[in-house]
Amino acid sequence: xxxxxxxxxxxxxxxxxxxxxxxxxxxxxxxxxxxxxxxxxxxxxxxxxxxxxxxxxxxxxxxxxxxxxxxxxxxxxxxxxxxxxxxxxxxxxxxxxxxxxxxxxxxxxxxxxxxxxxxxxxxxxxxxxxxxxxxxxxxxxxxxxxxxxxxxxxxxxxxxxxxxxxxxxxxxxxxxxxxxxxxxxxxxxxxxxxxxxxxxxxxxxxxxxxxxxxxxxxxxxxxxxxxxxxxxxxxxxxxxxxxxxxxxxxxxxxxxxxxxxxxxxxxxxxxxxxxxxxxxxxxxxxxxxxxxxxxxxxxxxxxxxxxxxxxxxxxxxxxxxxxxxxxxxxxxxxxxxxxxxxxxxxxxxxxxxxxxxxxxxxxxxxxxxxxxxxxxxxxxxxxxxxxxxxxxxxxxxxxxxxxxxxxxxxxxxxxxxxxxxxxxxxxxxxxxxxxxxxxxxxxxx
Amino acid sequence: xxxxxxxxxxxxxxxxxxxxxxxxxxxxxxxxxxxxxxxxxxxxxxxxxxxxxxxxxxxxxxxxxxxxxxxxxxxxxxxxxxxxxxxxxxxxxxxxxxxxxxxxxxxxxxxxxxxxxxxxxxxxxxxxxxxxxxxxxxxxxxxxxxxxxxxxxxxxxxxxxxxxxxxxxxxxxxxxxxxxxxxxxxxxxxxxxxxxxxxxxxxxxxxxxxxxxxxxxxxxxxxxxxxxxxxxxxxxxxxxxxxxxxxxxxxxxxxxxxxxxxxxxxxxxxxxxxxxxxxxxxxxxxxxxxxxxxxxxxxxxxxxxxxxxxxxxxxxxxxxxxxxx
Numbered sequence: 001x002x003x004x005x006x007x008x009x010x011x012x013x014x015x016x017x018x019x020x021x022x023x024x025x026x027x028x029x030x031x032x033x034x035x036x037x038x039x040x041x042x043x044x045x046x047x048x049x050x051x052x053x054x055x056x057x058x059x060x061x062x063x064x065x066x067x068x069x070x071x072x073x074x075x076x077x078x079x080x081x082x083x084x085x086x087x088x089x090x091x092x093x094x095x096x097x098x099x100x101x102x103x104x105x106x107x108x109x110x111x112x113x114x115x116x117x118x119x120x121x122x123x124x125x126x127x128x129x130x131x132x133x134x135x136x137x138x139x140x141x142x143x144x145x146x147x148x149x150x151x152x153x154x155x156x157x158x159x160x161x162x163x164x165x166x167x168x169x170x171x172x173x174x175x176x177x178x179x180x181x182x183x184x185x186x187x188x189x190x191x192x193x194x195x196x197x198x199x200x201x202x203x204x205x206x207x208x209x210x211x212x213x214x215x216x217x218x219x220x221x222x223x224x225x226x227x228x229x230x231x232x233x234x235x236x237x238x239x240x241x242x243x244x245x246x247x248x249x250x251x252x253x254x255x256x257x258x259x260x261x262x263x264x265x266x267x268x269x270x271x272x273x274x275x276x277x278x279x280x281x282x283x284x285x286x287x288x289x290x291x292x293x294x295x296x297x298x299x300x301x302x303x304x305x306x307x308x309x310x311x312x313x314x315x316x317x318x319x320x321x322x323x324x325x326x327x328x329x330x331x332x333x334x335x336x337x338x339x340x341x342x343x344x345x346x347x348x349x350x351x352x353x354x355x356x357x358x359x360x361x362x363x364x365x366x367x368x369x370x371x372x373x374x375x376x377x378x379x380x381x382x383x384x385x386x387x388x389x390x391x392x393x394x395x396x397x398x399x400x401x402x403x404x405x406x407x408x409x410x411x412x413x414x415x416x417x418x419x420x421x422x423x424x425x426x427x428x429x430x431x432x433x434x435x436x437x438x439x440x441x442x443x444x445x
Numbered sequence: 446x447x448x449x450x451x452x453x454x455x456x457x458x459x460x461x462x463x464x465x466x467x468x469x470x471x472x473x474x475x476x477x478x479x480x481x482x483x484x485x486x487x488x489x490x491x492x493x494x495x496x497x498x499x500x501x502x503x504x505x506x507x508x509x510x511x512x513x514x515x516x517x518x519x520x521x522x523x524x525x526x527x528x529x530x531x532x533x534x535x536x537x538x539x540x541x542x543x544x545x546x547x548x549x550x551x552x553x554x555x556x557x558x559x560x561x562x563x564x565x566x567x568x569x570x571x572x573x574x575x576x577x578x579x580x581x582x583x584x585x586x587x588x589x590x591x592x593x594x595x596x597x598x599x600x601x602x603x604x605x606x607x608x609x610x611x612x613x614x615x616x617x618x619x620x621x622x623x624x625x626x627x628x629x630x631x632x633x634x635x636x637x638x639x640x641x642x643x644x645x646x647x648x649x650x651x652x653x654x655x656x657x658x659x660x661x662x663x664x665x666x667x668x669x670x671x672x673x674x675x676x677x678x679x680x681x682x683x684x685x686x687x688x689x690x691x692x693x694x695x696x697x698x699x700x701x702x703x704x705x706x707x708x709x710x711x712x713x714x715x716x717x718x719x720x721x722x723x724x725x726x727x728x729x730x731x732x733x734x735x736x737x738x739x740x741x742x743x744x745x746x747x748x749x750x751x752x753x754x755x756x757x758x759x760x761x762x763x764x765x766x767x768x769x770x
Contacts, residue, residue, distance in 0.1 A: 134645045134646070135645070136645075163586060163620075164609065164613065164617050164620075167616050167617050167619070167620030168620065170620045170621070170623075170624050171619065171620040171623035171624060172623070173623075173624055173641035173643065173644040173647065174643050174644075175643055175644065176643055176644060176645050176646065177585035177586060177624070177644065177646060177647075178584070178585065178587075178646065179584070179585075179586075179587035180585075180586050180587030181587070184643070185643075188643075359630070360629055360630040360633075360634065360636065361630050361633045361634065364630075364633075383634075387629070387630070387634055387636040388636060388639075390629075390636075391629045391636050391637075391638045392638060392639060
């Protein structure tokens with residue numbers, strides 16, 4: 001049985017499409033510009049559109065995406081960027097869709113038809129009434145209401161997915177499990193579905209490389225697109241803006257180690273003790289140090305002094321042979337992209353998050369040692385609070401509570417979104433008297 | 446232990462009484478040659494990365510080396526050996542296994558037993574754990590091929606052999622573990638997770654299996670301490686004792702509606718009686734586990750299949766001397 005997929009879903013088989021090269025590049029260009037503006041768009045067929053008119057819109061959409069896909073298949077950095085922006089766009093479109101069946105069909109395509117069922121299908125299969133048996137009601141949750149401002153998008157409705165397809169949702173106990181099916185609200189699977197989409201789009205991008213390899217004309221066609229993306233990357237417009245996180249860039253913060261977040265302190269400690277980190281942790285620490293203002297030469301010295309890679313090498317030899325990754329972070333080699341450090345959400349999923357990845361008992365010990373000058377009751381109540389928050393998987397909130405213990409200030413939003421946010425706020429608290437006054441509204445000592 | 450567990454006794458058991466057919470039926474014939482085995486031999490030397498061409502070789506090894514403890518591990522793409530250790534060869538599959546030990550409850554055992562010691566009072570914690578996990582695996586996850594084995598000393602092992610579980614990666618194994626976990630850092634801070642709102646079957650199971658045992662083992666005074674009126678406390682205990690079928694609905698009916706009291710009570714129930722699992726055993730796909738039907742080298746007891754956990758008590762488990770009679 002084939003399922004009907006929406007036209008906005010770029011993993012859908014495009015069917016027969018004819019497009020001339022000039023238009024093709026134009027469509028890709030339009031798509032890039034839209035991504036850069038950061039303004040997601042939806043494609044829905046207006047009732048007044050004829051088949052021909054709608055076909056043009058579809059060709060623009062699919063053609064633009066496919067050219068970007070081909071371009072990304074030849075360049076790992078562009079591929080990473082495309083996966084990220086297409087992932088954001090997919091998430092927006094999936095959540096915005098007002099057609100519940102459309103959502104179900106997309107899920108069936110992503111996870112396999114046999115792994116997704118509607119509640120009605122599940123009821124029929126097991127001859128039960130899940131809603132009655134578990135006293136469920138499809139009342140919009142606060143989260144679902146907040147996302148769209150309305151209940152039209154059915155985000156509060158439940159669907160069933162095989163539990164092993166969405167382990168993070170099962171892990172957080174955000175699903176009702178029945179005979180291996182995770183019955184879950186659409187609003188609770190937003191991120192996990194986005195990640196599955198990103199995984200699949202990443203795979204199809206890799207597979208697209210074969211088309212470019214086999215066709216030299218195609219390789220020539222994608223050149224201007226690749227060039228444009230690379231140019232844009234160099235001009236720092238694609239790395240995400242720090243203002244997204246509600247704080248400005250931060251010079252000199254790197255000099256104040258007491259302002260570093262616990263994840264970074266841990267990485268520095270591990271690096272000093274063992275002389276090396278995992279590749280992604282190198283990246284996390286390197287981009288953080290850059291973003292809190294450490295100049296490239298300082299950072300090269302830092303790695304030379306702390307990492308085991310320096311064995312038998314002079315500083316110059318180290319810079320030439322090993323310093324590639326550091327220069328890469330600063331955009332001085334490779335594609336020249338000015339990389340940003342990962343957000344907390346990204347760290348939780350794939351980098352190092354102190355609260356998500358460290359053992360609770362070790363966190364408790366660390367806090368006692370780091371804040372030994374603070375009152376014992378304050379430390380105990382903080383450990384108690386942080387433990388409770390961690391076990392409920394709210395790692396960014398745990399970091400905010402840790403920040404409160406560290407600085408005496410409360411983060412208004414109740415969570416830390418970025419490791420640089422932690423450092424800049426701590427820097428303001430301890431080292432900038434002017435800013436301390438300005439932010440007095442956030443104090444809670 | 447009845448008498449001394451000598452190498453000769455061990456050897457005779459493995460040569461004449463070890464139910465090799467049953468063991469093979471248990472782990473399945475698929476990939477036998479590439480399955481890892483581990484043993485404690487001689488003066489407590491632990492050896493692993495061992496595999497066998499056939500079952501005859503396995504029996505011969507265990508008998509001639511008088512293995513004190515025998516363990517079985519995962520199946521790999523080639524036969525594990527000293528020259529092809531498991532770290533260097535491709536992992537293929539492993540059953541999904543739980544390890545429940547009575548000493549994981551040391552911080553909440555009120556009978557006075559600690560470590561390897563147990564009594565009927567604290568053994569009920571293991572029994573409830575098995576009932577709880579077994580029902581969760583069947584009802585929530587839909588698994589059907591579940592066997593519980595006595596570990597030979599102070600605990601039980603749950604083997605889930607449904608085909609789907611064998612290929613689970615670590616993230617999938619951890620997800621199931623996390624779904625089950627309510628007490629974090631269980632040997633130190635014992636932080637309790639809030640009762641889940643969406644995972645209703647799990648919540649209902651806490652209010653039936655675990656709450657029932659907690660209330661049956663509670664005194665009026667302990668319930669009064671939580672904030673329940675004395676008369677009500679007496680009534681609750683009476684109702685639990687007389688209820689033929691105690692479920693979440695009964696719990697909700699008999700417990701006072703005051704939210705503070707309810708929260709405090711549910712926290713106490715989870716802290717004192719909720720399952721505690723050795724996470725490493727379940728997560729680690731390359732770990733070896735005690736071989737079903739083998740001898741526990743410290744007690745002489747056999748790792749037998751538990752037919753009914755409600756009536757099983759370690760002292761009644763068969764041992765090597767009984768087997769050789």
